[in-house]
Amino acid sequence: MTLTLYTFDWLPEFPRGFVRDLRVRWVLEETGQPYTVDTVPAYPKSPGHLALQPFGQVPIVVDGDLTLFESGAILMHLGEGTALLPASDRTKVTQWLFAALNTVEMSVMHWVTMVLATRFPDFFGPPPEDVVIEHARREMEAKLEALQMALGGEAWLADKFTIADIAMVEVLRVVESEGALARFPQLVSYVDRARERQAFQRAMADHMQHWRAADSRKAATETGR
Ligand SMILES: N[C@@H](CCC(=O)N[C@@H](CS)C(=O)NCC(=O)O)C(=O)O
Structure with a gap:
């Protein structure tokens, strides 16, 4: 089953490039593990989000039966058995x-x-x-x-x-x-x-593309399209 990384559905410009899903993307790009990205609403926090992450934060990873929050714990989990955590x-x-x-x-x-x-x-x-x-x-x-x-x-x-x-x-x-x-x-x-x-560059490119797509979705919703 493909691993899912959760980040926010949309954020303003200033935190982009620094949201903590980026460190998770980076590890995943380093290890080559396939993953998909899903979102939780940034405002207001949804019950579904709080069920995955009690503090209403991101990143969250769902890997098979395991749901994991805290970027450090996620990095350790993803690094396990790889050269990133020898x-x-x-x-x-x-x-x-x-x-x-x-x-x-x-x-x-x-x-x-x-x-x-x-x-x-x-x-x-x-x-x-x-x-x-x-x-x-x-x-x-x-x-x-x-x-x-x-x-x-x-x-x-x-x-x-x-x-x-x-x-x-x-x-x-x-x-x-x-x-x-x-x-x-x-x-x-x-x-x-x-x-x-290269893994950092791919992670950053995908991270920024996520926000551009989020802007387009938001604009379409606001104009009722
Ligand atoms: N210690 C947590 C911090 C997570 C965190 O602060 N995430 C930010 C995004 S980078 C967030 O979700 N902020 C929204 C909030 O705290 O309500 C981790 O490393 O995962």
């Missing part, structure tokens, strides 16, 4: 996957949601004072500094490219999109190296 390096890859999601992503999201609130207050609520945003930025930069040191001159977080790199690069791309990665040249190279992968 048995010989499993513990280290898991450690870096957790670091990506629980340490780096947490501080990045804390900062970036405040930055986005300055541009999209209707969506993110009123922005906090500059001093609060600056504090969050410094906290995030301390994490990025430490990550850059840990990566050192290595190409990837473990011996080879793994699901931990997919998660970490997806988080760093958010920092880059807000112009805050340039102070960390080794992290810039790391992101560039990962982005050169």
Whole structure:
């Protein structure tokens, strides 16, 4: 049975290219596992969506009898038995996957949601004072500094490219999109190296095509066609 990846039916421009279905698409493109994409309404959350994902978020994967949410758990499930989660390096890859999601992503999201609130207050609520945003930025930069040191001159977080790199690069791309990665040249190279992968490029192209098709569907509904 083909695996189904769920993402939102439509979203405005600003999160496109960063919605977390992208990291799942990337793993699926790396492993070559066939999949189809289905959608859940972004607004309002539907009971069907909440039955699959109790927090009303995406991504969700339905793989046979298994329904799975949380992108980290999905990456581990899809990486299982592949070179993206090698048995010989499993513990280290898991450690870096957790670091990506629980340490780096947490501080990045804390900062970036405040930055986005300055541009999209209707969506993110009123922005906090500059001093609060600056504090969050410094906290995030301390994490990025430490990550850059840990990566050192290595190409990837473990011996080879793994699901931990997919998660970490997806988080760093958010920092880059807000112009805050340039102070960390080794992290810039790391992101560039990962982005050169064909699997990433296919995943991104499909992700963006999904939103274009969603725009067309929405326009057709609005004009009653
Ligand atoms: N920890 C979750 C976070 C999922 C998440 O925040 N997804 C966003 C889209 S990228 C979402 O669904 N946001 C809508 C919401 O939180 O209501 C994961 O990694 O899967």
